[in-house]
Structures are given as C-alpha cells and as structure tokens.
Amino acid sequence: MVTRDHAQARVAVDLVVFTIRGGLLHLLLVKRGNPPFRHRHALPGGFVRRGEDLLDAAVRELREETRLDANLFHIEQVHTYGAPKRDPRGRIFSVAYLAIVPNLPTPVGGTDALSAHLVPVAKVGKLAFDHNKIVTDALEVARTKLEYTTLAVSFCPETFTITDLRKVYEAVWERELDARNFHRKVLATQGFVVDAHRKRASPAGRPPAEYRAGKAIALHPPMLRSSY
Amino acid sequence: MVTRDHAQARVAVDLVVFTIRGGLLHLLLVKRGNPPFRHRHALPGGFVRRGEDLLDAAVRELREETRLDANLFHIEQVHTYGAPKRDPRGRIFSVAYLAIVPNLPTPVGGTDALSAHLVPVAKVGKLAFDHNKIVTDALEVARTKLEYTTLAVSFCPETFTITDLRKVYEAVWERELDARNFHRKVLATQGFVVDAHRKRASPAGRPPAEYRAGKAIALHPPMLRSSY
C-alpha cells in the first residue's frame, strides 16, 4: 500500500473488574483525574506499552489497581472497541478485558485516577467514553460463562461452601436458585469442586462442608439459567 | 501520563471466512504478494482506515475479496491479537473477524494479494504471521455458536432443505448426526427455519421440502454436540 490512509493509533486496555460484596455483584470504577471526562467515573485501564502484549498490559493495570497477584484472579479478553470518535483525544482503540476477583481488598487509586471504588452494578451511572457499553457486553459474557464453565469459583476465596458458590450465581444472574438442587448438581459435576474435608463454623444451623476449586474448566452438563 | 512509553501502532482486521463446498468446511486464503511472508498463504485483511470503524473495515475487506453484498453474510468480531513481534513490520494489532458466507462465488485477488483460494480446513498449511492461531480460535467460536445460535443458516443459500442444514453441522463439527432426530429437532425449534412451501426436485428419493431462515437468533433448546 503506497498511500498511508490507515490510522496511526494508540491501543489501550480497559478492565471490567467484577467482585461480590454482601451478595451483590460490584464493579471496580475509578474517578478520572484528567480530562477528558475529568471527575467522571470510568473503567480502570491504560495504554499498552511498547513491547508489551495485550494480556500483559491488562494484568499490569489490574495489579496496579488492586495489588492482587496475577494468579489470584481470572482475566480474559472480551471485545475490542474502535469507533473513530469514541475518544476525543484521537484515534484510540480499546481492548476490553473481563476480570473476576474474590473478595477484593480496598482498591487504591492508580496513576491516572483520583480514586477507585466498588459500585454495585445496579447503581452504575453514566460512565466516561463508551464504558457503559463495555460493561454491558462484559456482564453478558460473565453471565453466559457461568452456565458453561467453572468461572463462578473465581469469585470465591480458596475454600468456600456450596452456598457461597450459589450466592455467586444468584448475584451475577440476579435470580434465586433452589439451594437443594444446586447443591446436588454442583457435587454431581465432576471436577467443579473438591472436598476440603473441613467444616465451617456457622452462626446458626448445621455447619457446611468446605470445598476448593476443582480442575474442570468446562461444565458437563451446563448450569442453565434459561428455564425462565 | 507525561512520558510516551506506550506504542504508536497500526490496527488491522483479519478475516476468517468460512464456507462449505462439497460437504467440507473451507477457509478463504490469499497468497501474499508482498513481503513479509511473500508467497505464503494468509488470511485476507488489511489496515483500518482513518475514520473507519472496526466492523466497517472488516466488511469492506470482505466485500473487496468476495464481491458479496454486506447483508448476504454473517460477520462478527472474535479476538484481538497484539503480541509485540507478531508482525515484523512493526507494532500491528490485529482484530480478527469470523465471517460465514453461503456458497462463495469464485474469489478474486485483492490489492495486496496475488490470488485467493478456498482451502478445506483440514488441509490448511502453515500460514503467515500468527494466522494459524487465529483460524483455530475462530473455528472454535463457530463450532460453539452452532450449538446455541441459528448461525448454521448463514452457510445456506436463501432456500435450503433440512438435510442441507444438517450437512452444515456435520461439516463444521466433523461429526455425523442422526438425520431423523435432527429433522425433528430443527422443526421443533421455533423460529429456526420457516417453510418455503416448495419442494426441491431430487435425483433420487422423496423430494425434500425447502425452508428459509427463521427470525430466531438463539436456539432454545440448544443443538448440543456434546454427548460424545
């Protein structure tokens, strides 16, 4: 190609970080410290550095924001956004990553952010750029992945109970599940969870058994939310 | 950010175009006319232009390559590849698109390609750049989407028989299906296909009824390939 009619562009990663607090799905947001959209909430993220791969950039940004070790969270690419005017600073493509972390520690502000907060997804307001669309897309991916994969355990600490796991599904799907059928189904699915041979002290009622994440990644059969 | 340690980059789209010929899944490949990887097979694609959105760039490239009208094929974004050294020309991010076309007309060479061919996916050799990885990823997406969506009709011409549709599944999954159960299941799934009230002349046997694509996008219940 002789004429350079293609764009010289910058490429950023944006992070949709979900965690669960108090039975509700929360999203990690930062308050922007610089224009454009100064003081507006936005997704954490930043530019991909020279010589840096996309996933590495996403992991780096998440670590800067949460101080979490890379093997303590789930992260995967979701979609890339490239509308010509999505960012007033120029041509910026954004590769969105979905991250899921167990019981996130109190977040800290990053380089470009005034502060970071966890916000219940139901209360997320108008965000900077096209970030509302990015959140919607990532949430749909997370909801679908709970059906066919063991992704839900990524929301849980190292050991957890079946009820903990069920509350993950209920928070993400915003839908109640039958505790008894759920219990049976999780234990019947090979590799979903493995017995930790411990009981948790409980404030009331029979103490539940604790489990760890199993080795399976895909669920056979899936946990369908359909049956509307 | 004061220091510009992030990459100034170019962004390209690469197309994984599938079609079915003679009951086999085929992939559209071009022979590169310019370095790097000159004379090597590669995915069709090209740089995103100034002021052009990602999907528009992918549709444009596909039209240039196949002369097909935009509403005659299915296209969707799959994944973005950004390893620092994936392209020897410099920092180039590639957004991969999966496209599915019915009975592709003979392809033509594009601006950057010597020629274009349809190759059975089983016979795809070593491709330029990281394109083998891109094809593998896109194929897995296509296989999965056949389970949960009506994507298979995108491989079919305007009117088709249930057997045509079944052969799509068999080609993509590389697995034979029971014709009788498949038939019943497709007709039982609301909105998958609608009766075209025509019969096709057949060389032997009872003439099959013809159908058109229905309005449904998702399949309830899904067409599971599992049951290994």
Next chain:
DNA sequence: GCAAAAGTGTTGCAGGTACACCCATGA
C-alpha cells in the same frame, strides 16, 4: 427441644438417542 441452615429422597416432566417404520419420487 427449637430454630436454622445443610443436605437427601422422590416424583413428574422435558428433551435426547436409537432405531423401526412409512412416504414420495425416478428409473
């Protein structure tokens, strides 16, 4: 014992597989 939460048994139904069988056409 009573409350509370964990965990099990059972029944009815929806949907899948396997395969016997009937239908419509050309030669």
Next chain:
DNA sequence: TCATGGGTGTACCTGCAACACTTTTGC
C-alpha cells in the same frame, strides 16, 4: 417394484424442577 432419500412414531434414558423430609449444629 425397487432403490433412495425424506419424514414420523415410539421406547428408553438422562437430567432438571419442585418440594417433602432428614441431619447437624447453637442456644
């Protein structure tokens, strides 16, 4: 009437939803 592929009926099996019921703890 036979071969061929389209299409239907049916029997068996798996897996889920619903919900009654039992178990194990703290008070």
